[in-house]
Amino acid sequence: MDEVYYRRYTELPSLIHMLTYSELTLLDPRSWDDKNDSYFLSKYREKKKLKSVLALCFTQAKETYHHWRVFAPGSAGVCVRFKGSALEPSIRKITGLRFKPVEYLTVAELRKKGITTSKLPFSKRFAFQPENEVRLLWESKTEERTSLSIPISLFAISRITLSPWLHPSLADEVKSLLKSVDGCKKLNIYRSTLISNSEWMKHGAAAT
Numbered sequence: 001m002d003e004v005y006y007r008r009y010t011e012l013p014s015l016i017h018m019l020t021y022s023e024l025t026l027l028d029p030r031s032w033d034d035k036n037d038s039y040f041l042s043k044y045r046e047k048k049k050l051k052s053v054l055a056l057c058f059t060q061a062k063e064t065y066h067h068w069r070v071f072a073p074g075s076a077g078v079c080v081r082f083k084g085s086a087l088e089p090s091i092r093k094i095t096g097l098r099f100k101p102v103e104y105l106t107v108a109e110l111r112k113k114g115i116t117t118s119k120l121p122f123s124k125r126f127a128f129q130p131e132n133e134v135r136l137l138w139e140s141k142t143e144e145r146t147s148l149s150i151p152i153s154l155f156a157i158s159r160i161t162l163s164p165w166l167h168p169s170l171a172d173e174v175k176s177l178l179k180s181v182d183g184c185k186k187l188n189i190y191r192s193t194l195i196s197n198s199e200w201m202k203h204g205a206a207a208t
Helices: 012-021 035-047 065-071 084-092 107-113 117-122 126-131 168-179 198-205
Strands: 005-011 023-027 052-059 077-083 097-101 103-105 123-125 133-140 147-151 157-162 189-191
Touching: 005 012, 005 065, 005 084, 012 023, 012 077, 012 168, 023 133, 035 052, 035 117, 035 123, 052 147, 065 077, 065 126, 077 084, 084 097, 084 147, 097 117, 103 107, 103 126, 117 123, 117 133, 123 126, 157 168, 168 189
Parallel strands: 103 123, 157 189
Antiparallel strands: 005 052, 005 077, 023 052, 023 147, 052 133, 077 157, 097 133
């Protein structure tokens, strides 16, 4: 069976924390940029009478300009690719965690069929469909929290990609820093060439 991969776009400080403590951190979605999305989660919390709803987003899509620009902009952005076979067992150990793909809906579909409360945390507007999001959600009726850290194995990380906007002269230093973290010496770390790829340019130069 083919390996399933989940990508997490974030920034270097979050990555360093992840590697140093071998954990992922779920946060309160009320600060999210997509207010439609955060509103649905807020309504879910209210309707279910929950003390906390925390989330962390991944994608199953391959590298795109959109993901970099929106979720990991600037030279400090990174993409962490996880092996599903190694990540999912860590998730299943934590009570109250759910890990599900997001369903993308149009306003017309909502107008026609409505939506159930149970679907609110995993529903987004259809315009966001290219994100191919998979969402990690934690909820509690008794604990009031603004964050939740869950332990993971660093073995779950199959690749780290540094920002395409990181200057090439700095890439080796950043790689060395990350590999110096305990347990990270053998990590596969590369700089993205999405916006400047020498082979792509070579074919352009050879055009007849």
